[in-house]
Amino acid sequence: MVKQPYTQxxxxxxxxxxKKRLGNSDILVSAIGLxxxxxxxxxxxxxxxxxxxxxxxxxxxxxxxxxxxADMYGSGHNEQLLASALKDRRGEAxxxxxxxxxxxxxxxxxxxxxxxxxxxxxCDASLLRxxxxxxxxxxxHRVDASIPIEETIGEMARLVQEGKVKGIGISEPSLATxxxxxxxxxxxxxxxxxxxxxxxxxxxMLSLAAELGISFVPxxxxxxxxxxxxxxxxxxxxxxxxxLPRFQGEAYENNRVIAQRLSDIATQKGCSLAQLSxxxxxxxxxxxxxxxxxxxxxxxxANTGAAQIAxxxxxxxxxxxxxxxxxxxxxxxxxxxxxxxxx
Numbered sequence: 001m002v003k004q005p006y007t008q009x010x011x012x013x014x015x016x017x018x019k020k021r022l023g024n025s026d027i028l029v030s031a032i033g034l035x036x037x038x039x040x041x042x043x044x045x046x047x048x049x050x051x052x053x054x055x056x057x058x059x060x061x062x063x064x065x066x067x068x069x070a071d072m073y074g075s076g077h078n079e080q081l082l083a084s085a086l087k088d089r090r091g092e093a094x095x096x097x098x099x100x101x102x103x104x105x106x107x108x109x110x111x112x113x114x115x116x117x118x119x120x121x122x123c124d125a126s127l128l129r130x131x132x133x134x135x136x137x138x139x140x141h142r143v144d145a146s147i148p149i150e151e152t153i154g155e156m157a158r159l160v161q162e163g164k165v166k167g168i169g170i171s172e173p174s175l176a177t178x179x180x181x182x183x184x185x186x187x188x189x190x191x192x193x194x195x196x197x198x199x200x201x202x203x204x205m206l207s208l209a210a211e212l213g214i215s216f217v218p219x220x221x222x223x224x225x226x227x228x229x230x231x232x233x234x235x236x237x238x239x240x241x242x243x244l245p246r247f248q249g250e251a252y253e254n255n256r257v258i259a260q261r262l263s264d265i266a267t268q269k270g271c272s273l274a275q276l277s278x279x280x281x282x283x284x285x286x287x288x289x290x291x292x293x294x295x296x297x298x299x300x301x302a303n304t305g306a307a308q309i310a311x312x313x314x315x316x317x318x319x320x321x322x323x324x325x326x327x328x329x330x331x332x333x334x335x336x337x338x339x340x341x342x343x
Contacts, residue, residue, distance in 0.1 A: 017063030017307055020289060022094075023215035024186040025167040027136055029094050031307045032278065033066030034059050034300070035219055035293030039081060040074030042240045047295050049084055056085035058297050060092055062304045068191075068219070068291045070098035070141055071126050075105040079129035090132055096189070096217075097126050098141035098171060101340065108240065112340035114144030116155035123159055137189055138165040142172060142340025149177050150184045157185040169217070174342040175204050178212070187214045194218035194290075196262065196280055196319065197226060197246075197255065197328045206285055218281050221290040226255055227262065227277040244337075246330035254329045261322045271309055274299070278306035280319060 019028040038044075039052045047055070056067065067086075069078045079097060086093050099122035102111045126135060138159065140152060159165040167188030170181055181187060190209050194201045195218065209216045222228050224241055232239075232247055241247045246255055259273065266276040274292075281290045292303045311319075333341075 017304065019065075020215070020287065022137065022167060022289075023188045023209070023213050023287060025188045027094055027167055027188070029066040029215075029289060030064045031282065031289060032064060032304055033068055033096075033217070033289060033291035034064050035291040036067055036069045036078055036082060037073045038293045038295055040078040042073075042238075043293075043295070044238045046074060046077060049081060051295070052081045053085040055295065055297055055300060056082065059300055059304075060089065062301065064300075064304055065092060066094045066096065066289065066291065068096045068217075070101070070139075071122055071129075072098075072101045072103050072110075072141070075103070076125075076129050079126055083129060083131040087131070094136040095130060095132070096137035096139060096169075097130065097135055098139040099123065099126070100141040100144065109336055110339055112142045112144045114140060114147060114149075114152035116151055119152060119155040120159070123164055127164065134163060135165050137167045137169055139169040139171050139189070139191060140173075143170065143174075143177055143342040144340070145342070149181050153181045153184040160185070169214075171219075172341045175208055177342050178205070178208060178214075182212050182214070187212070189215045189217050191217040191219055191291075193220045193332060194281060194288075195221045195223040195227060196277055196323060197223040197258065198332055199323075202284075206288075210285060210287060213287075215287045215289055216285060218288060218290045219293075221281045221292050222274050222277050227259055228274040229263070229272060243334055244330070244332070245334070246328070246332060248330060251330035254326070258322070258326045258328065261326075262319065265315060265318055265322075269309075269315065271306075272302060275302060275306040275309055276311075278303060279309040279311050280316075282307070283311045283316065 018031040020031055022029050040046045067082055069082050100112055100114050102113050156168045169187055169189035171191040192201050232241055263273040266273045278290055282288055294300050
């Protein structure tokens with residue numbers, strides 16, 4: 001088959017998935033992005049390079065151009081995989097990567113670092129792995145409480161001035177940190193876990209992001225698979241959910257009951273629970289851009305399709321009623337995983 005020129009492919013892609021302007025920038029991203037973490041770590045064994053490239057290429061075909069990675073995912077493997085997939089196609093993609101969580105390869109334990117020297121060194125290392133000369137969106141992965149946030153943001157601002165970074169963001173910040181960081185340099189994105197089962201951002205973060213013109217990027221919008229038809233397979237050594245409180249014993253069974261109640265609404269609507277979950281997240285604000293992750297092309301296609309699903313006011317009321325009847329059990333991380341989550 002003759003490959004279409006990039007300009008023709010891009011014109012076709014732009015008609016498939018709505019594009020949104022990333023906060024305080026001129027960057028256009030797809031209404032749904034792709035979280036790439038699971039391709040390298042945490043949800044089983046890493047995918048092969050060919051399988052990862054096929055998934056990312058299919059995302060591009062569907063109009064998904066917003067790819068989320070981090071330097072610590074697979075100890076650099078995830079960035080390298082993205083670079084391989086985007087070879088000769090860099091202009092079609094918006095790459096978001098992160099720094100600040102320092103781990104030894106294969107270990108879950110971590111330290112948090114946001115010193116200016118580390119910011120610069122981490123950025124240069126990511127640029128090498130990504131095989132690019134700029135990062136579209138550069139996040140603080142977790143906030144280093146040992147230094148003023150202004151010092152970290154100040155160095156990131158210098159990277160913007162130098163052309164190495166286009167926009168900056170923070171993952172899992174507090175309201176106070178967002179205000180201080182944004183005063184130092186305009187933020188383009190705030191990333192936090194957000195789903196029908198994880199609603200912490202509703203306590204002021206969503207409204208603050210909207211007020212400041214910052215895009216809100218929910219990760220785990222399907223709650224690590226809890227809000228899907230799939231059942232978590234216990235005993236898989238490489239799956240970190242086996243240690244997460246929400247996936248343990250009575251907590252897991254309780255949370256699956258909530259998911260089943262929500263699944264009934266999805267069935268009535270003619271969509272999957274995962275699609276309902278994504279549509280619900282997007283219905284919470286115009287500037288909300290979820291980044292569900294998957295290793296399977298069929299899930300990618302279904303997730304992308306959620307951008308075309310509109311939730312009615314009656315359905316939102318019904319969902320709210322169900323969520324008010326139950327309490328989600330189990331913390332979303334272990335104490336180790338909560339390091340650097342700014343509260």
